[in-house]
Amino acid sequence: MALTQRIGRSRHRLILLVLTAVSLLTLDLNGFGPLASAQGFVRDVLHPVTEVAGVVASPFSNAWNGIFNFDGLETENQELDARVKELEADEIRNQADRRALERLLLASGLPYVQNLETKVAIVVRGAVGNFDSEVITIDLGHSDGLESGMAVVTGAGLVGRVDRVDATTSTVQLISDSTLIVGVRLVATDEVGLGNAVGDAFEINQGLDWPEDGDLGKLPPVGSGVVTSSFSRYPAEIPIGWVTSASSPDGGLSLEVRVELANSVDDLGFVSVILSSGVDQVPLPETVVPNTIVPPGIDPDDIFTDGEPTEDGDGG
Numbered sequence: 001m002a003l004t005q006r007i008g009r010s011r012h013r014l015i016l017l018v019l020t021a022v023s024l025l026t027l028d029l030n031g032f033g034p035l036a037s038a039q040g041f042v043r044d045v046l047h048p049v050t051e052v053a054g055v056v057a058s059p060f061s062n063a064w065n066g067i068f069n070f071d072g073l074e075t076e077n078q079e080l081d082a083r084v085k086e087l088e089a090d091e092i093r094n095q096a097d098r099r100a101l102e103r104l105l106l107a108s109g110l111p112y113v114q115n116l117e118t119k120v121a122i123v124v125r126g127a128v129g130n131f132d133s134e135v136i137t138i139d140l141g142h143s144d145g146l147e148s149g150m151a152v153v154t155g156a157g158l159v160g161r162v163d164r165v166d167a168t169t170s171t172v173q174l175i176s177d178s179t180l181i182v183g184v185r186l187v188a189t190d191e192v193g194l195g196n197a198v199g200d201a202f203e204i205n206q207g208l209d210w211p212e213d214g215d216l217g218k219l220p221p222v223g224s225g226v227v228t229s230s231f232s233r234y235p236a237e238i239p240i241g242w243v244t245s246a247s248s249p250d251g252g253l254s255l256e257v258r259v260e261l262a263n264s265v266d267d268l269g270f271v272s273v274i275l276s277s278g279v280d281q282v283p284l285p286e287t288v289v290p291n292t293i294v295p296p297g298i299d300p301d302d303i304f305t306d307g308e309p310t311e312d313g314d315g316g
Contacts, residue, residue, distance in 0.1 A: 110155055110272060112227075112237050117275040119144060121152075123268045124169065134177035136160075136265075140273060141168040149233060151274045157239030157262035158182070158228065159271050174265045175202070175240075183232030184240055186257065188224035192231065193257075195240075201258050202241060208255035210248045219246040219255070226259050235274055239263075 110118060125137035140146050142165055150162040152172045160174040173180055178197045184204055185192045193207030204226070211218040220243045228238040241259040249256050 110153060112239060113153070113235070113274060116235060118153075118272045119146075119275060120270055120272050121170075122270055126268065134174045135163070136172045136174065136268060136271075138170055138172060138271060138273070139168065141166045141170050143167055145275050146170050146273060150276065151228075151234040151238060152271050153238055153274060154263060154268070154271055156264075157241065158234065159263055159265055159268065161234070162273060172271070175261065175263070176265050182234070182240065183229045184226050185229035185236075186220045186224065186226060186243070188220045188243075189218065191220075192229045195226075195257075195259065201244070202261050204257040204259065205249075205254075208257060210252045210255045214252065220257060222246075226257075235276055 119140060121138035121140040123136050124139050138152075146162055146165050148162055148165055152159040152162060158175050160172045160177070160180065162170050163173040164171045175182065176197045181194055181196050183192065184195050186204075186208075191208055193204045195202055195204035195206070197203075198205075222243055222245065224243045226240040226243060228234045228236055228240065230236040239262045241261040241263075243257055244260050245258045247256055247258075248254060
């Protein structure tokens with residue numbers, strides 16, 4: 001019985017203490033020093049109790065929010081995810097726009113073309129497949145003044161030539177096509193020759209001679225420029241590329257020059273067409289080797305030259 005009374009009195013004291021603490025904490029008497037001290041004391045006393053209560057209640061609070069606010073959180077996450085994807089798409093579009101602008105500026109900036117009309121074209125179909133890997137399609141045709149054979153370029157240099165022309169589109173034969181022969185000039189030595197793509201490189205393999213005296217200093221230096229020549233079917237001085245090597249494939253008779261192309265034709269977005277048909281390709285003079293075989297039984301001194309007897313012969 002005594003124990004029950006003591007427990008009852010303890011409960012009353014605890015209730016009284018709590019009520020007193022609440023009263024002190026809720027009073028707002030500015031500038032009243034004793035009350036402020038009492039409030040601080042009560043907060044210090046009750047701090048462990050509030051910490052324990054917060055820890056105990058936290059799982060229940062989280063569970064409550066998770067159960068009753070789940071749909072709202074899911075919607076918010078979906079909105080945030082959609083916004084992130086939208087920002088990523090904007091960045092991709094911005095990069096694409098910058099790349100397209102760079103391509104356009106490269107295609108239209110032609111410092112080597114003077115007094116020649118040009119038109120910028122969009123590449124509507126790139127080089128694809130095994131059979132059309134050296135051909136692209138552009139969005140200009142007969143209605144835009146295009147003709148077969150016109151040079152197609154960018155600011156970096158020659159891309160190829162207009163091949164087939166339709167009303168509003170045209171196909172372009174790329175310089176990487178081994179069947180496209182281009183008349184070129186070596187800037188360093190002013191020699192001219194004919195070249196074409198061989199594998200991944202461009203070779204000038206017709207019309208160049210190895211130095212007669214064997215002076216290697218007369219060879220075009222590595223890194224020197226190569227441009228279209230004045231006898232080419234294309235306007236002169238269009239950049240082709242840079243010399244990477246010079247050698248003789250036949251032991252010192254002819255000269256073969258390998259060139260790194262200035263233009264990459266693998267990823268073209270815009271090109272320019274020079275509205276000038278140029279001239280037909282001028283073939284280089286062929287070296288004619290006379291037949292020096294003398295039939296058996298004939299003295300070479302008895303052979304007539306241009307219908308005249310030799311110095312020792314009588315012409316009969």
